[in-house]
Amino acid sequence: MREFLLALPSIFLIGFANAILKYRLRYFSEQGVYIFSAQFNKFILDPFIVAGALATITSIFWWLSIVSRVRIGLVYPLIQAGAILLTLLLSAIFLKEEVSNFQYFGIFSIIIGIILITK
Numbered sequence: 001m002r003e004f005l006l007a008l009p010s011i012f013l014i015g016f017a018n019a020i021l022k023y024r025l026r027y028f029s030e031q032g033v034y035i036f037s038a039q040f041n042k043f044i045l046d047p048f049i050v051a052g053a054l055a056t057i058t059s060i061f062w063w064l065s066i067v068s069r070v071r072i073g074l075v076y077p078l079i080q081a082g083a084i085l086l087t088l089l090l091s092a093i094f095l096k097e098e099v100s101n102f103q104y105f106g107i108f109s110i111i112i113g114i115i116l117i118t119k
Contacts, residue, residue: 003070004118007078013059014079015086021052023095077117081110
């Protein structure tokens, strides 16, 4: 349980970063602004992009701070699976992305895998 709790900050940070970056990149795409263009500074200075980048960087530093104290074979899969689940959940709720039956099956499989890994 302790290791799961140590994994939670990374799960939330990665899920948040993925959702916020997708949200903002979709907005820029609709405006005709692309990352590899003359308008690159709009990306660098955008508060949503900065927040997503900071969440990613914070997650990396969090991982570096806990990696020596946890079982990597347990915590790393938990972080990856949790980030996938949270990203899918946030994208369905806030970005109105559809979730297919195959994705529901995948979610179910990931949850079963998490339960099995933690036993």
